[in-house]
Amino acid sequence: MNSTATAATAAQSPTAAGQHHAPYAAALQAHAGRGWLRLNVPGHGADTARFDQLTSLIGPDALRLDFPPLLEGLDLGTGSPLAQALDLAADAWGARRTWFLTNGASQGNQIASLVAPSLGRALVVQRSVHSSVIDGLVLSGLRACFVHPSVDADQGIAHGITPEDLAKALAEHPDAAAAYVVTPSYFGAAADVRGLADAAHSAGVPLFVDEAWGSHFGFHPDLPAGALAQGADLVVSSTHKLAGSLTQSAMLHLAEGPFAERLEPLVDRAFRMVQSTSASALLTASLDVARAALVRDRAAIGASVSAADQMRRAIRSLGRFAIVSDTFGRFPDIAAADPLRIAIDTRSGGISGHEARHRLSCDHQIMVEVATDSAIVAVVGAGSVPDTDRFVEALHCLPSAPPDSTPTADRPRLPPPGPALMTAREAFLSPSRAVRAEDAAGMVSADTLAAYPPGIPNVLPGEVITREVIDFLQLTAAAPNGYVRGALDPAVGGLRVVDAGACSSL
Known part of the structure; x- marks a missing residue:
């Protein structure tokens, strides 16, 4: 249940001596202290006097550290401080390679979904994945084959899936590209990743893990082992959640395994496609510092x-x-x-x-x-x-x-989803119209509708909207701090549905 494998690997590796150091963060601080006349972006130019309101909001040091990418001494070149920081992160988590993300774990889930079509025609997906995985399905066009998690009926919360359930789903879909699971859950339930990895590998496919909530796993004997240490092939890590980096910063880790040679160039290309060309130096530096802190203390x-x-x-x-x-x-x-x-x-x-x-x-x-x-x-x-x-x-x-x-x-509880009549991409791109929520039952959703938090989709593009789902989402929206991503209005009074003609033509 508990493991120190990740931390032990970091302590014994060739880069162990540097694990307590944050090379990119140190280089960024040194770069900011050189007295630049800044005639480039960002537009504030670190002018703390003239941008006094921004300075008072985030502080003069943050303003001076806000540099664009592609700078000598920071992130240019194979031996740059950024390259060193990425190597140290991969070593700390036990990865073949790590990418720093500045658009959260959502970006990592989109990357994973984009590379999957190179491996097959369908993605076997845990139904309670984050909405960003579904966004990735819209981008990739893959058909999703869902594995339903266990549900605590009393609490109305979803947990995970067993290796047996995953193996059964993969056997039913021989054209699967990969298996995609989420662990730990929002409530802290961690799955048997070793068993899930074995099931996926036995079926000849990689295991992708949305480990957004487990970026700290493996760094202390009282914590569960991380997904990479248990055989996962591609792991999304929302480092800002519990590992201490700044909000919106995350990592994507590729394991050294049977699928690495094929996946690495694809992940690298997909990363460049969805990563901002103006990645935040502050977010990047915070990932470097968070890694050092996890290993050090x-x-x-x-x-x-x-x-x-x-x-x-x-x-x-x-x-x-x-x-x-x-x-x-x-x-x-x-x-x-x-x-x-x-x-x-x-x-x-x-x-x-x-x-x-x-x-x-x-x-x-x-x-x-x-x-x-x-x-x-x-x-x-x-x-x-x-x-x-x-x-x-x-x-x-x-x-x-x-x-x-x-x-x-x-009482309204977590409702089961309706049947899927279209792929997420087909539904998202089909002609659609807005209807009143009370009229939407039985129609096909054009959007992902997810109660936030935790952001697990309650209805997907292509799925039939049920009365139970509508009631649940409206209850969520009416609660204090309630929010439903994808609804046309805050109260979920209207929903976007696929025109009936688009469904009948399939």
Whole structure:
């Protein structure tokens, strides 16, 4: 369940001596201190006096560090500080090669989807993947063959898939290009990646893993092993989430495996296609610094795990709320749990997750990551040690609503998707029209509709919109901080559907 394989590899490798150093970040700071007259972009020119409002917002140092790409001494050449930083990152995560992303893990998922058509005609995909994977299917045009995850019916949350389910799906689709799974889940459930990799490789296809929420895995003995260490071939890592880099920065890792020679040039070309030509030096430097911190300070990560454990123990001992991960043992697809995720069943304490999140924010100035109808999820970043007492005390100050008279079976829960009549690309590019939500049931969606967070699509382009999905999305939109990506309006009063003629012509 726990592994130090990644950290051990970094400690023994030829680049181990440099793992505590952040070469790109150091070069960027040195470059900024050279007193430049800047007659290039960005337009602020690091003029802190004339751009005083921007300076007051982000600080003079950040303004001076905001350089464009393709500069000598920073990112030009095979031995540049950026090249060194990329090599160190690949070494730290145990990858053959790593790419720095400045448009989040979403960019990595799009890259993975774009390269898949070179390997086959269909993508076997866990149905609860992030919406960016579906965006990638729209870009690539691949047919998706979905494997449905286990669902906690009481909590209304999806977990993962088993190696057996993946093997069965791959056997049913011999034209598969790759298998695509997400682990860990938003609630911290980690899958049996070794088993999933074995199932994929036995079918002759690579395993792509959206490990957005597991960029810290493998860097401490109390954390689960990372996907690369368990046989995954291409891994998307949202480094900003729990590993400490700046928002919107991420990494893409390619394993040294049977598919590496074929995938590497394709990934490199797809990366250039979707990466900004004005990649942020600040985001790039933050990835370099985050990697060095993960490798250097295991004690800090241990302190983060201890803080999260302390929160769970306190919540259990007070008895009002339940811990969602305490039920993970009931699900065969869950092999481990991320200890830095604290998922709390709020309904057991007499308040919905949406209301709990709203009250914590407005009354106590405490932010949590996500809320559902039944739960909230708090996260502790690797290396962070929050005020655990403040959180536990505020949580237990939340009002307890009168018992809900709505039968559990009648409460809106995570609805199953409707059948797919078209590929995501076909539906997205087909003639479409806007209709009222109440009229959309039975029609084919032209858009991806996903409750945020976590951004798992509830309906895909090409899928039939069901009444249950409409009700769920409208409930989500009506909740405090509720948001549905892809809806035509914030209340989900209208949806975009494929014209009936486009469907009938297939």
